[in-house]
Amino acid sequence: MNNQSQLLLAVIVGGGLLAILAGQLWSAARERRRAAEFSEPFPAQWRALLEETLPLYRRMPKALRLRLEPLVRAFLADVRFVGCQGLEVTDEMRLVIAVQACLLIVERDPRAYESLASVLLYPDQFIVNETDEDEAGVVHEGESVLSGQSLDTSRIVLSWRDVQESAVEGDAYNVVLHEFAHYLDNSVGGTLTDLTARRAALEAWHDVLHREYEALCDAVDRGEDVLIDPYGTESTVEFFAVATETFFETPRELREHHPALYAELKGFYGLDPAAW
Template sequence: MWNLLRRHVAEDPLAHRSWPEVGRQMPLLQGLSTDEWQRLEARMRHFLAHKTFHGAHGFALSSTRRLQIAAQACLPILNLDDNAYADWHEVVLYPRAFVSRDPWRDEVGLVHEGEWALAGQARHDGPILLAWPDARRSPEIDGWNVVIHECAHKLDMLNGSANGFPPLHAGMQVADWTRAFEAGFADLNRRLDRGETVAIDPYAAENPAEFFAVLSEYFFELPHVLHDAYPAIYEQLRQFYRQDPGARLAPVEHPPWSEDELT
């Protein structure tokens, strides 16, 4: 019995000496209650047991790095179900920004190919790709979190395509979601077209899928900024993620995006 128990403890990824200190040092996780912390750890155990981690170009995968990724990835599904991430099984970590070559379709329907240097990517064919330098600094409270961004895309893809309209829970109204997100997306684009300063990262204006992913970052990192800018969207995300970061995180002074940053 003692040997079996000892083996179980050794196999628990959260029994690593760096946890829970790694988590306690993440500003992103501040304010979690004891019950929430226990649920986060349960989600992390499931995540680490069901996701394969690969290091691209020989990048070393330490237990601490796995824990840092898992903690961020599991925060959005804290009050959801482990099956929310069941349709993908791999996390690939790169030592630096990586190049992706993907086709894209222009306004008239012509298909092009291009290369982009990326910090992260959620691929329709399975894995999440992350550049470690960006993933490592993501837990800071600045409205930018590549892990949450890509995980939001994965939740969005549960309806078959990433379009900013993930499957809603029972009790949520399609009309309410559509009204809030369409109005917010139109408002952000209108402000950017006018050259105005905005509270939200302009990358959110790329398309509805990026709008959902970027605003998910703000929801978990700068909830008060998002609530002030788009309270109806905040309410929809509160219902979707079944949690309220604004109730656990203190307001943070965050400068708006200036015109210089938009060019």
């Protein structure tokens, strides 16, 4: 090894070490910030704001609300909210989104959103360019109008108007729960909703998912009234997201008409919203 390659090696090793050190410093800073957030009391005006704006929060048992509070604080410290198209992000927006996102993980894995860096918030529905390949392999390009999007595990995009419309009681529409359910599925590589992904732990869930998905497709084909959003017929991926909305928004109806699906989701989220 000549001097030059020794120098190069030293630079590479040094650079690698620096990157590792920077990574460790970054996660140590994140840990410190989390610890500080966890020890701070939850502001009374935040509780009042949630009480006032979010029927789902009003329904939650007190003990659950208290368990959510440190998670919400950590979420708000970790995740950057970005207002798009001139939208000014308020405390209300951040809180309403954070509390519903954290509800999905409070009894599962409090670190499930660790790689989530940002929530992009549009004032209303937004347009994205999409390319789609049909069965013949022809690629189509076009625009889609969306109320929410969860593409990867680093960011989630939401329409604030749709977040507000989700906070209306009596229907099963909830774009926040929908997109964060996709996030949880994405964070395990889509295995939750991929019926070909054989995992012993997922067998019972996949059986129920398959049966309920087929049943929804059949009911929609027959033109019947359905409890679960017909959008769920798009794919098992979408079915899981809309079933999650129904589980939290109209839990008693879901438990009555789809007991097996309700039981699986209750096990998955570790929560029993029909009993709240």
